[in-house]
Amino acid sequence: MTASVPMEHGLILCAILFSLGLIGLLVRRNIIFMLMSIEVMLNAAGLAFVIAGARWGQPDGQVMFIFVLAMAAAEVAVGLTLVLQFYHRFKTLNTDAADTMRG
């Protein structure tokens, strides 16, 4: 890692990808796009773990990446079921339809 790419550049890439995911989450109102943005953010976090693990040549980063992957799979399964439920109830994918609590 030290011989090829500096770790800072990898972490900058992670920060850019995470920020893009956050911007997407805040800007989009379509619930499917919001879930995709969450995926982008989780992926950026996993990338940061793997880059840090590769910097010191330890497998711990990849182990944490596997945990992030399992978490993302569980989150997507529940999240997409909620999307289906949302669509059945409101007949739209716009999250502003569910503003009963005036949030």
Place this chain on the structure above:
Amino acid sequence: MNIVFYISGLVAIVATVLVITLRNPVHSLLYLILSLLAVALIFFTIGAPFAAALEIIVYAGAIMVLFVFVIMMLNPGSEEEDRYKQLFNPKTWLGPSVLATILLLELAYVFLQNRGIPSGVQEVGPKQVGIALFGPYVLGVELASILLLAGLVGAYHLGRRSTGGRA
């Protein structure tokens, strides 16, 4: 090896920007898969081939299929005719194809240069990852299995109620 990292990073950023700006969910999903493939190539170049394989198999293979299923079930918006016209319109598939070709050329470059082994990088292979995963992190594996079980039960429960007639 440096140049592969930077080009992959650029492809990942471009694809992610398109993910959050495009209007059609299916196009957005295509670019999200491209972004994941670019990140997998980055994993490969920094010496984490196991993470790269998992990224492609689990993320781009399994999780994205769930998204495709849900988008197809909901089928939001446009009519059937438009969709067939879009399928053969070069504008819809040219962008993803160009980015995917860039990634493929990079992969070919890596393999042709020194038979797939990144140079100047300490590689952390699947064996080391497995030893760490089932050694000091075995409690985390158990917790992840409980989390997946909870996700399964939760998804089943929520999915059943939508057809159960309540609400």
